Amino acid sequence: xxxxxxxxxxxxxxxxxxxxxxxxxxxxxxxxxxxxxxxxxxxxxxxxxxxxxxxxxxxxxxxxxxxxxxxxxxxxxxxxxxxxxxxxxxxxxxxxxxxxxxxxxxxxxxxxxxxxxxxxxxxxxxxxxxxxxxxxxxxxxxxxxxxxxxxxxxxxxxxxxxxxxxxxxxxxxxxxxxxxxxxxxxxxxxxxxxxxxxxxxxxxxxxxxxxxxxxxxxxxxxxxxxxxxxxxxxxxxxxxxxxxxxxxxxxxxxxxxxxxxxxxxxxxxxxxxxxxxxxxxxxxxxxxxxxxxxxxxxxxxxxxxxxxxxxxxxxxxxxxxxxx
Amino acid sequence: xxxxxxxxxxxxxxxxxxxxxxxxxxxxxxxxxxxxxxxxxxxxxxxxxxxxxxxxxxxxxxxxxxxxxxxxxxxxxxxxxxxxxxxxxxxxxxxxxxxxxxxxxxxxxxxxxxxxxxxxxxxxxxxxxxxxxxxxxxxxxxxxxxxxxxxxxxxxxxxxxxxxxxxxxxxxxxxxxxxxxxxxxxxxxxxxxxxxxxxxxxxxxxxxxxxxxxxxxxxxxxxxxxxxxxxxxxxxxxxxxxxxxxxxxxxxxxxxxxxxxxxxxxxxxxxxxxxxxxxxxxxxxxxxxxxxxxxxxxxxxxxxxxxxxxxxxxxxxxxxxxxxxxxxxxxxxxxxxxxxxxxxxxxxxxxxxxxxxxxxxxxxxxxx
Numbered sequence: 170x171x172x173x174x175x176x177x178x179x180x181x182x183x184x185x186x187x188x189x190x191x192x193x194x195x196x197x198x199x200x201x202x203x204x205x206x207x208x209x210x211x212x213x214x215x216x217x218x219x220x221x222x223x224x225x226x227x228x229x230x231x232x233x234x235x236x237x238x239x240x241x242x243x244x245x246x247x248x249x250x251x252x253x254x255x256x257x258x259x260x261x262x263x264x265x266x267x268x269x270x271x272x273x274x275x276x277x278x279x280x281x282x283x284x285x286x287x288x289x290x291x292x293x294x295x296x297x298x299x300x301x302x303x304x305x306x307x308x309x310x311x312x313x314x315x316x317x318x319x320x321x322x323x324x325x326x327x328x329x330x331x332x333x334x335x336x337x338x339x340x341x342x343x344x345x346x347x348x349x350x351x352x353x354x355x356x357x358x359x360x361x362x363x364x365x366x367x368x369x370x371x372x373x374x375x376x377x378x379x380x381x382x383x384x385x386x387x388x389x390x391x392x393x394x395x396x397x398x399x400x401x402x403x404x405x406x407x408x409x410x411x412x413x414x415x416x417x418x419x420x421x422x423x424x425x426x427x428x429x430x431x432x433x434x435x436x437x438x439x440x441x442x443x444x445x446x447x448x449x450x451x452x453x454x455x456x457x458x459x460x461x462x463x464x465x466x467x468x469x470x471x472x473x474x475x476x477x478x479x480x481x482x483x484x485x486x487x488x489x490x491x492x493x
Numbered sequence: 494x495x496x497x498x499x500x501x502x503x504x505x506x507x508x509x510x511x512x513x514x515x516x517x518x519x520x521x522x523x524x525x526x527x528x529x530x531x532x533x534x535x536x537x538x539x540x541x542x543x544x545x546x547x548x549x550x551x552x553x554x555x556x557x558x559x560x561x562x563x564x565x566x567x568x569x570x571x572x573x574x575x576x577x578x579x580x581x582x583x584x585x586x587x588x589x590x591x592x593x594x595x596x597x598x599x600x601x602x603x604x605x606x607x608x609x610x611x612x613x614x615x616x617x618x619x620x621x622x623x624x625x626x627x628x629x630x631x632x633x634x635x636x637x638x639x640x641x642x643x644x645x646x647x648x649x650x651x652x653x654x655x656x657x658x659x660x661x662x663x664x665x666x667x668x669x670x671x672x673x674x675x676x677x678x679x680x681x682x683x684x685x686x687x688x689x690x691x692x693x694x695x696x697x698x699x700x701x702x703x704x705x706x707x708x709x710x711x712x713x714x715x716x717x718x719x720x721x722x723x724x725x726x727x728x729x730x731x732x733x734x735x736x737x738x739x740x741x742x743x744x745x746x747x748x749x750x751x752x753x754x755x756x757x758x759x760x761x762x763x764x765x766x767x768x769x770x771x772x773x774x775x776x777x778x779x780x781x782x783x784x785x786x787x788x789x790x791x792x793x794x795x796x797x798x799x800x801x802x803x804x805x806x807x808x809x810x811x812x813x814x815x816x817x818x819x820x821x822x823x824x825x826x827x828x829x830x831x832x833x834x835x836x837x838x839x840x841x842x843x844x845x846x847x848x849x850x851x852x853x854x855x856x857x858x859x860x861x
Contacts, residue, residue: 196497245677246700313721321726343670344726345711428675428712439711445675449714453577453677453703455601 215475222468229461237465243430245450250462252469254430258347258440259470262422263415265351265436266358267408273355274362274411275404279392281363282370294367301360309424312353317344317425324348325437340435343427348436350426354418358411365410369403370396406484413477417470419444443470537566539811544572545579545592548617548679548734549795552832553592556823560815567811576679577703583609583798589808591798594679595686595703596777608801610850611777612816612843613794615824616767616833619684620738620758620791621746623730624723625650625665632746633658633755636782636790639748640692642669642730644699645709650728658755665728672722672731675712677704683793684732687781691790732791735763736831750790751782762789763833772842792833802851813850813857820844 229237233250240251281294321344328338373396381395397404419442427439428449443466454460543553550573557569574582576593583591584605596611621639623632638654641647647654651664674681682703689696699705713722716737723731724743735758738745747755756762769785772778782790797816803809820843824834835843850857 199497242706244706245704246702246706313718314725317722318725341668341670343711345713345722423675423714424718428714429710430706449676449712450704452575455577455580455598455703 219468219471219475222464222471226461226465226468228457229465232458233462237462238469241430241432243446245454245456245459248456248458250458252443252462252466254432255441255443255446255466256469257432258350258426258430259416259442259444259473262347262350262354262426262440262442263412265347266354266415267412269351269355270359270362270411271408274359274407275366277359277363278366278370279396282367283392283396284388294364297360297363299360300356305357305418305421306424308353308357308421312349312421312425313345316352317349320344320346320349320352329437336434337436340433340437342437343439345425345427345439346437347426347433347440350422350440350442351436353421353425354415357418357421358414361414362407362411365407366400366404369400369407372403373399402484406481406486409477409481409484413474413481416477417444417474419448423448443467537807539567539807541567541569541590541808541812541815542572542588543569543579543590543592543797544574544582544588545798546576546594546679546795547573548594549592549615549832551736552615552827552830555826555830556815556819559823559826560818563818564811564814567815569815575677576682577677579798583800589799589803589805589812592795593798594793594795595682596796597798605800610799610801610846611775611796612799612820612846613772613776613835613839614797614819615827615835616763616780616792616794617831618735618758618763618766618789618792618833619680619687619732620735621730621732621748622720622723622738622743623746624727625744626727627663628744629661631744631757632662633749634746635749636691640688640695643671643673643688643707643709644692644695645671658749667728670726670729671707671710672719672726672729673707673710673712674716674719674732675714678715679703679793679795680716680732680734681705683781684791686779686793687791690779690782739831748790750786750788751784752786752788754786756787756789758789758791760828760831760833762787763792764836766790766792767794767833767839768836772839776842776846799850801849802853803857804852806852809850809852809857810859813847814859816850817844817847817858820847 229250233240237250237252238256239253240249241253242249242251243254244250277297281290281297285293321342325338325342325344325348329342332338377395377399378391381391386394422442423445426442426445428441428445429439430441430446431438433440447463447467447470451460451463454463550571553571557571561568571592572588576595579588579591579593580597580601582588584601586606592614594617597605597609602609621632621634625632632655634655635658638647638652638658641652641654648668649666650669651666656662656664682701685695685699685701685705688699689701698708711722713719713731716733719731719733720737720741720743723729723733724741733743735745737743738758745758747757750756750766765785766780766783766788769783769788770778770780777794777796780792780794783792797819799812799816803812820835820840824840827834848856848858
């Protein structure tokens with residue numbers, strides 16, 4: 170672009186800006202283009218990853234088609250693959266993690282946002298966020314050596330004794346399994362859920378709380394009637410963010426979930442998640458169909474996670490508008 | 494104008510700095526290599542890359558370190574990414590040699606651009622470990638009992654098929670918690686190779702491979718995962734590499750071999766298994782369920798994969814010399830690390846094979 174040295178005379182009728190763009194290659198333009206480039210690069214990266222996953226999984230897409238999504242057999246020796254046990258394992262372990270984590274995280278967020286004394290707010294919030302900094306392999310190790318024996322000897326027998334009539338709590342007590350996976354994931358998504366929920370609740374205007382208190386509401390009623398309803402879409406966004414994290418978690422899950430591609434009603438039974446099977450089998454997989462099947466599972470996981478994150482962004486964004 | 498010039502100047506300076514940095518590191522590398530080559534005349538540092546199986550990684554690391562002391566100009570780098578990865582990388586030519594526990598299949602050999610050789614380097618074994626209390630002597634398992642456990646047809650420890658070989662032991666009436674490897678691995682490949690040989694039902698229902706669909710049990714990741722799971726789960730059984738079991742002081746079952754005697758896993762027992770199998774000209778064979786009174790039934794070779802024509806005139810002879818050293822002097826490093834030495838017969842077979850390595854038209858090996 171040539172430097173525009175001709176200065177247009179300012180005409181005060183609104184048809185042209187008062188200060189004409191004198192130099193197109195100013196530092197501002199450079200900066201705008203650089204940052205735009207960075208943003209574009211990220212988008213291109215995501216597109217490239219999705220495209221690569223699609224291309225790598227083409228042999229499997231062609232061979233199995235839609236049957237891949239409902240097939241339950243995963244047999245590398247006979248080259249027969251179906252993703253349903255993994256979809257089941259991923260979805261159920263993530264939902265279980267949500268069910269366990271949401272009451273704890275929301276309770277924590279409410280306490281931090283509304284009721285905790287000022288001196289405690291900082292340290293407690295910091296400790297919760299510290300949980301997010303623990304590497305997932307450490308969670309997995311802790312799961313194998315501490316959580317699994319606890320489940321095997323204490324929790325699972327207790328649940329079987331109290332709720333054994335439900336199919337969810339039947340079966341041998343092995344420690345590793347869906348329940349262990351769900352608990353580990355719950356611990357891992359609690360920091361995310363608690364932080365986002367706390368921010369969302371803090372964004373609720375103070376007038377709503379004051380109005381409720383003025384009408385004679387107790388602290389719990391204030392939260393229930395004034396804070397939670399207006400923060401609702403933001404809280405849902407937080408839940409979906411946590412769900413997104415749980416869907417993609419690999420190492421910690423694969424070390425405790427039992428790695429068995431079977432669908433079972435019991436929480437004590439071993440299961441298998443999409444991320445785990447890729448981590449376990451990809452390095453040693455030989456054979457085009459096998460590799461393509463694993464790539465297709467990656468593609469499924471990518472699509473599901475991207476969807477969840479987009480929905481979360483939209484919902485959290487909407488709750489911010491409440492402030493205005 | 495000034496902002497534009499300053500931006501262009503910054504970009505130019507950064508570019509020059511990056512170029513200068515890369516030149517500097519190369520110069521540094523040659524300097525250290527030259528200072529290390531105290532005895533040899535001034536030669537360039539030769540860097541050889543290999544990748545593959547995780548099982549022999551501790552041994553190969555020791556070999557590469559020791560060989561570097563003998564030939565300071567040769568630096569060998571090995572990445573333990575798994576047998577499948579090793580086969581892929583050598584087929585693509587991104588490494589100078591690959592390593593695998595299981596020999597390449599026909600399909601894999603077809604994808605290779607030129608003739609590739611399997612060089613057996615050492616032997617290992619897969620042991621059956623378990624977690625049972627009150628056992629005064631190691632558990633004895635027959636092929637029928639072991640395959641029944643892993644097929645799920647034998648469900649309890651005090652089943653007659655297990656109890657009949659363990660007369661003195663008090664086996665509990667508990668369910669057997671079966672543990673297998675969740676990740677694709679050479680250990681699973683060797684173990685399923687053995688099971689398919691001794692049990693037609695296993696061969697039909699499950700088959701052999703680095704990853705298989707196990708009828709029962711749960712999967713733990715890596716040898717360390719299986720070890721951890723068996724150690725913390727009472728009444729469990731699992732299969733791990735020999736080195737892991739010995740280093741973690743885990744009980745190892747005695748297995749009945751093809752000759753009918755119960756053999757405990759040990760380094761000599763694995764070498765005895767290899768001695769009982771004649772290697773064909775391609776130098777790879779399965780040694781599971783081998784003949785021989787002292788043979789341990791779940792043993793296996795591990796191989797290095799090299800092209801017959803090494804192409805590179807500098808790296809080729811160096812690699813050939815390393816392999817020659819590995820099957821002679823290198824074998825003394827095996828046993829302290831838990832691996833078994835190659836039988837003498839196999840060493841002479843590998844010697845003949847190494848003499849066929851070429852660089853273009855010339856032989857790669859310098860000596861005899």
